[in-house]
Amino acid sequence: MIKINENIRYLRKKKGWTQEKFSSKIGIKRSLVGAYEEGRSDPRLNNLLKMCEVFSISLDNILRKDVSKLNVGNYLDDDSQKVKVLSITVDSEGDENIELINQKVSAGYTNSYSDFEFIENLPKFQLPFLHFSGTHRAFEIKGDSMLPLTSGSIVIGKYIESIDFIRDGKTYIILTKDEGIVYKRIESQEKSLLLISDNKNYDPYKVNNTDVIEIWEAIAFFSLDLPRPDSEYNSLKADINNLYSNLDQLKNKL
Known part of the structure; x- marks a missing residue:
């Protein structure tokens, strides 16, 4: 039997988030995240939907499947067997780098x-x-x-x-x-x-x-290239376009 608390804990840790960081992202108290992960409470539907959004996962996957065994796949793929979990890093305060x-x-x-x-x-x-x-x-x-x-x-x-x-x-x-x-x-x-x-x-x-x-x-x-005056930029652009034109002419002669 799939336990949603294990899926929530796995996905949060995969993201590299503390419980405090995760709770701030979905707008709930940290203690409630702890209750979800320990199986002492089941998340309401609105909180589940927020989790699905931040984890980029379908509701069906988080409720019915062991996400630790799913292949990390293309998040634009409609294949329900795949889940996209974005790897990130955080600093000592739990903020994303x-x-x-x-x-x-x-x-x-x-x-x-x-x-x-x-x-x-x-x-x-x-x-x-x-x-x-x-x-x-x-x-x-x-x-x-x-x-x-x-x-x-x-x-x-x-x-x-x-x-x-x-x-x-x-x-x-x-x-x-x-x-x-x-x-x-x-x-x-x-x-x-x-x-x-x-x-x-x-x-x-x-x-x-x-x-x-x-x-x-x-x-x-x-950028280390500071903006140039418009006239200078336009001149540079014209030079580049002329270079491409000369290259095309050279190719035609070969």
């Missing part, structure tokens, strides 16, 4: 995004103004497809639990099976996402919803 995925470890993240030991060893920091506003992660972007953000800029992303929460035209960091980590502007389409670069020299392309592993909404960025 912001883990940094730099270019050096980006390839490893594609394969180890759900490995707690991998996540635990990442560089981490905190930003006071993001306190209690969700789970965040920082990604170092590369390339010039999203100019004026230059290669090496750090984009802070907020974890998005469902593809339904994507807002067309906004920028997101997405992790996919084939592409790895990419930072693009997104438009939702039927059973797919259209990924659009701000640099028009790059063509938009589609990824299937089932290929998406994680989605992070871009909310801030850090």
Whole structure:
């Protein structure tokens, strides 16, 4: 017989949350979390639904299945045998850290995004103004497809639990099976996402919803390249476009 108290305890610990931290996320007292986990009390439906939201798990799974034996899978997959549990780290006060995925470890993240030991060893920091506003992660972007953000800029992303929460035209960091980590502007389409670069020299392309592993909404960025005057930026953009044009002409001659 599946015991819901064991599922709650397992999922909380998998997240790396203290009982105090977990209780603050679903708006109940810490003592009530203890009662749930010890089997002294059963959670009401409204509290169960809040748990399902923060754990990104279905009500059926948390009530009827031993979640410790389920495979960690794609949270956009409709397969009820899979559950997505996001690995995070916390500081000594129980507050979530912001883990940094730099270019050096980006390839490893594609394969180890759900490995707690991998996540635990990442560089981490905190930003006071993001306190209690969700789970965040920082990604170092590369390339010039999203100019004026230059290669090496750090984009802070907020974890998005469902593809339904994507807002067309906004920028997101997405992790996919084939592409790895990419930072693009997104438009939702039927059973797919259209990924659009701000640099028009790059063509938009589609990824299937089932290929998406994680989605992070871009909310801030850090860069060592200070903003240039518009005239200087436009001149740089024109130079880059001319370079691409010259390369195309050279290819045609070969």
